[in-house]
Amino acid sequence: MTRQKIQIKKIDNLTARQVTFSKRRRGLFKKAKELSILCDAEIALIVFSATGKLFDYASSSMQQVIEKHNMHLENQDKLSQQSLELELENNAYNLLSNEIVERTNELRRMRGEELQELNLEDLKQLEKLAEGGLSRVIKIKGERIMKEIHSLKKKETQLLEDNYRLKKQMADTLRVQKDVRQGQSSESIVTDICNSADPLQDHIDSSDTSLKLGLPFPN
Amino acid sequence: MTRQKIQIKKIDNLTARQVTFSKRRRGLFKKAKELSILCDAEIALIVFSATGKLFDYASSSMQQVIEKHNMHLENQDKLSQQSLELELENNAYNLLSNEIVERTNELRRMRGEELQELNLEDLKQLEKLAEGGLSRVIKIKGERIMKEIHSLKKKETQLLEDNYRLKKQMADTLRVQKDVRQGQSSESIVTDICNSADPLQDHIDSSDTSLKLGLPFPN
């Protein structure tokens, strides 16, 4: 209804659906309250999110409104006779149980179990659903892998640079110590230590200089 | 809210109040329906006008939504009541609720939603699960197709045999009639009709003899 007009059908994207639910729910409750105040109406509004979370509003008492509603139903129809039956069908426990059964069956079908009872059309739809899910899993997995690889490479580069710096420092330190002790600079030691100070070369021959130097984090 | 902004308080003028009630009520119900569709939510909306007239809407069954709502209320009451019996029911309720949430999440992951929070190991397992499911779906679908094809071929064979028999019968009948009329057998007619009486050949050239013979079921 704003940047672009939308079709009134289930929103595919989960995140978008949740955001829209949150926003529109607020709007709906606001409108309900306004109507009850402006026009002195008695209103009850019950909303369950797709995940079963409850949101409700009643201008007076929810029970009052519901009872009033039931009275209207009884007045105008045959429900009073079936009430016992319906109560059994609709009782809380059965409601939840049925929901669980439904979801369980759906999961089983997604896992490829209990397919015998499905017809060809059902199977085609299920295949499509499963393919979509699998492709998204594979896509996210690939992204995750690339991310880890990138992160590791970055860490590696950083560590190689650190190593290089530390070796240089150590070389400098040794040179200064020798200068102090002998009053003479010693090029030979510096040369030895800095011999393999190229990060790339260190990486290739796997020499772990940091360990030898007793640094806190070998990795 | 349009020509002029209004305060949210009871509208004094009766006529204006009724008009506003009618207009806003429609808007409210429209919004409720949109929300239920867009976000897959379960919604019940009950409105009584100031004069006691009822308007209601429920995305599924009003009774179901109200039952579910009552359940939530009972669940909350039990937190304060602490009765042993109630606590047990409370546990049962929570047990079922958690089961639903868990299955819902699992289903979403199978559909490729909400994958961002999973680590690489989870994703690998999920991929395996999805692959297994998909492959079984495809396998069963193939079996179902082969079964249908087999069944159709069997039916075809049966029909071809029937056709063959019928043609023979018809030929005999015609020959008898001719014999009766002319007191003489006519080999030529029999030969004409039975010329392509081989079922396989019939199938190949797609001649629909059953139709020509005026049989009830062309297929």
Next chain:
DNA sequence: CTGCCTATATATAACAT
């Protein structure tokens, strides 16, 4: 009441943070 019209007030979809 009901519906239609039009100027505004609101709600909100797509982004951004």
Next chain:
DNA sequence: TATGTTATATATAGGCA
């Protein structure tokens, strides 16, 4: 995920028929 922003889509107050 939650909140804020903005451009549009809707809803609707006040009239009128």
